[in-house]
Amino acid sequence: MQSTHLREHNLSAVLRALQAAGEPTSRAGLASLTRLTKPTVSKLVEELIGAGLISEGDPISAGAGRPMVPLRPAAGTLLAIGLEIAADHVSCLGVDLTGSELSRRTVYGRAASAEEAIARAAQLVREVRADAPDLPVVGVVAAVPGRISPDGRLVLSAPNLDWTDVPLVEGLRTHLAPEAGDIVALNDNRLSVLTEIDRRPGESFLYVRGSTGVGGAVVLEGSVLEGTHGWAGELGHTVVEPGGLTCRCGRRGCLEAYISYHALVEQAGLGPEVRIEDLVDELSRSSSRTEVIGVIGRSLGLAIANALNILDLSTVVLSGYLAPIAEEITPVVRETVTAHALAAEAGPISIERSDTTPDPALRGAARAALQPVFDAPGAWISRAATPAGRTA
Incomplete structure (x- = not known):
C-alpha cells in the first residue's frame, strides 16, 4: 500500500x-x-x-x-444534508459530524409532478443551508421510495410517486449546483435500515418497512445485501395473490396492493388528506380496523415466509407504520409464517419492531451524506488547509 x-x-x-x-x-x-x-x-x-x-x-x-x-x-464544523421524498411530503434534515440536528424543514402535500417535487426538495435544501451558512457542505443524499438505476442517475420506478425514469440527481444539481456538494439518490429502505443496523451490530435479519409503499432490506452480519442491481429486499412487489388486486406498479397481486399506505387508506375508507405518520391513529378509529389488521397480517406473513425460505433467516424487524401495530399483527403474521416458512422447523421465528427513531429514512440519508468525510478524511484536511475551504 x-x-x-x-x-x-x-x-x-x-x-x-x-x-x-x-x-x-x-x-x-x-x-x-x-x-x-x-x-x-x-x-x-x-x-x-x-x-x-x-x-x-x-x-x-x-x-x-x-x-x-x-x-x-467535532460538532458544528460540517453540514451534511438528507432529503426524503415521500407520497405526501418532502423533508430535509441538516446534521453535523456528530449526527446532531442543525436544521429541519418539511412541506406536506402531494406534488403534482416530479419536477414540482424536485423544486420543493431544492428549496428545502436552500433553507437548511441558510440556517448554517458558514459551514462547508459535505453533500446531499435523497431518499426515494423506488428503484434507482445502478449508475445512480435515474429513479427508474417509484410507483407511489408516479415516477418513471426521473433524473432526480440531475434535477437537483440544476437547482442547487454548486453549493450543495455531491448529490446522491438512494432507495429509502436502504437508508432507513442504517439506524437498525446500529442497534444490532453484526446481526442478520429481514427488515420490512411501511411508508409510502412497502419495502425492505436484507441484512447479513451487519451489512446490507445489495444484489446485482441494488434492489435486494424489494418485498413490496412480492406476489401474495396471483391475479389479485392491481398494484400501482401495474402488476397484479403485489404485497403493496394490499398493505401500502394508499391501499390501507382505501380499505379503511379514509381520505387522501391522512398523512403517513397519522395512518396508525386513523386506522385505530376506523370501523374496519379488525378486517384491515387481518389483511395486513396474512399478506405480510406470506411475503415474509417466502423471503425467509429463500434467505434462511429467522429474525424479522418491522418498521415504519408497521412498527406501532406490530403487537396486533404479529399473531396473524406468525401463524402464516409458521405454516409456510421452512425456518420455523428450526425454531421460533422472531418478529420484532424497530426502534422508535422518527424519520429513519431522512436520518439515514443525512448519515449517508456524512460518509465521504469518514471514508476519505484526507480530502477534508486538505480543504481545511485553504482559506476558501474554511468558508465554503
Whole structure:
C-alpha cells in the first residue's frame, strides 16, 4: 500500500473508531481500537483536530499518571444534508459530524409532478443551508421510495410517486449546483435500515418497512445485501395473490396492493388528506380496523415466509407504520409464517419492531451524506488547509 493510501486508510480508521465508540475516547483508547501505535494515532489525531474534524475536551484525571484528554467528532464544523421524498411530503434534515440536528424543514402535500417535487426538495435544501451558512457542505443524499438505476442517475420506478425514469440527481444539481456538494439518490429502505443496523451490530435479519409503499432490506452480519442491481429486499412487489388486486406498479397481486399506505387508506375508507405518520391513529378509529389488521397480517406473513425460505433467516424487524401495530399483527403474521416458512422447523421465528427513531429514512440519508468525510478524511484536511475551504 502506498504511503498516501496508508495515511488515508489510517485517518479513516481513527475517525470511524471515534464515531463507533459513541462516547469520548482518549488517544490510547483509539490506539487500542484501531490497533495502530500510540505515536501514529497521536499524529493522525493532531491532523484531524487541525482540520476541525475532532475536538478535544478538558483533561480528566484518572488517578496516577497523565490525565486523559477525551476526543470526540467535532460538532458544528460540517453540514451534511438528507432529503426524503415521500407520497405526501418532502423533508430535509441538516446534521453535523456528530449526527446532531442543525436544521429541519418539511412541506406536506402531494406534488403534482416530479419536477414540482424536485423544486420543493431544492428549496428545502436552500433553507437548511441558510440556517448554517458558514459551514462547508459535505453533500446531499435523497431518499426515494423506488428503484434507482445502478449508475445512480435515474429513479427508474417509484410507483407511489408516479415516477418513471426521473433524473432526480440531475434535477437537483440544476437547482442547487454548486453549493450543495455531491448529490446522491438512494432507495429509502436502504437508508432507513442504517439506524437498525446500529442497534444490532453484526446481526442478520429481514427488515420490512411501511411508508409510502412497502419495502425492505436484507441484512447479513451487519451489512446490507445489495444484489446485482441494488434492489435486494424489494418485498413490496412480492406476489401474495396471483391475479389479485392491481398494484400501482401495474402488476397484479403485489404485497403493496394490499398493505401500502394508499391501499390501507382505501380499505379503511379514509381520505387522501391522512398523512403517513397519522395512518396508525386513523386506522385505530376506523370501523374496519379488525378486517384491515387481518389483511395486513396474512399478506405480510406470506411475503415474509417466502423471503425467509429463500434467505434462511429467522429474525424479522418491522418498521415504519408497521412498527406501532406490530403487537396486533404479529399473531396473524406468525401463524402464516409458521405454516409456510421452512425456518420455523428450526425454531421460533422472531418478529420484532424497530426502534422508535422518527424519520429513519431522512436520518439515514443525512448519515449517508456524512460518509465521504469518514471514508476519505484526507480530502477534508486538505480543504481545511485553504482559506476558501474554511468558508465554503
